[in-house]
Amino acid sequence: KKICTDRPGWMAMALRPNAYKKELRQVKMRDFTNILKVDTESCTLVAEPFVTVAQITQKLIPMGFTLPVVPELDDLTVGGLLLGVGIESSSHVFGLFNDTCLA
Incomplete structure (x- = not known):
């Protein structure tokens, strides 16, 4: 099924x-709404699929980081952006949201 x-x-x-x-x-x-790891040396973040853009920005900004492609709607999720091929105004420089993801 x-x-x-x-x-x-x-x-x-x-x-x-x-x-x-x-x-x-x-x-x-x-329940898959957790940011599991932020590695500032490799500039990577490990997140579960229902983590929202708001959660990521709230975590990264105090650390002096941001996503290369930041969608404007805070409620969008990592999983949704990957499946929906998220595009944003900075995509002409960094590509689509999924282009910035490792796995």
């Missing part, structure tokens, strides 16, 4: 109705 997240439609950033989810196995992802 195919899988999808259990994220309700009202939380999504898409206009697509989520009726398709009834036919799929829904995986609970809401």
Whole structure:
């Protein structure tokens, strides 16, 4: 059986109705909201898929860092940006959000 997240439609950033989810196995992802590691030497951050842009910026800015591509909507998640190929005004310099990700 195919899988999808259990994220309700009202939380999504898409206009697509989520009726398709009834036919799929829904995986609970809401608990995957942690920033696991920030490595200032290699300038990398390890995050779970439901970490939001707001969480990342709140963590990095006090450390003197920021993402190369910072989406304007704070509620966007790492997983959503990867699946949706997040683009932002700095993308002409650094590429898409997924171009800045390692894995």
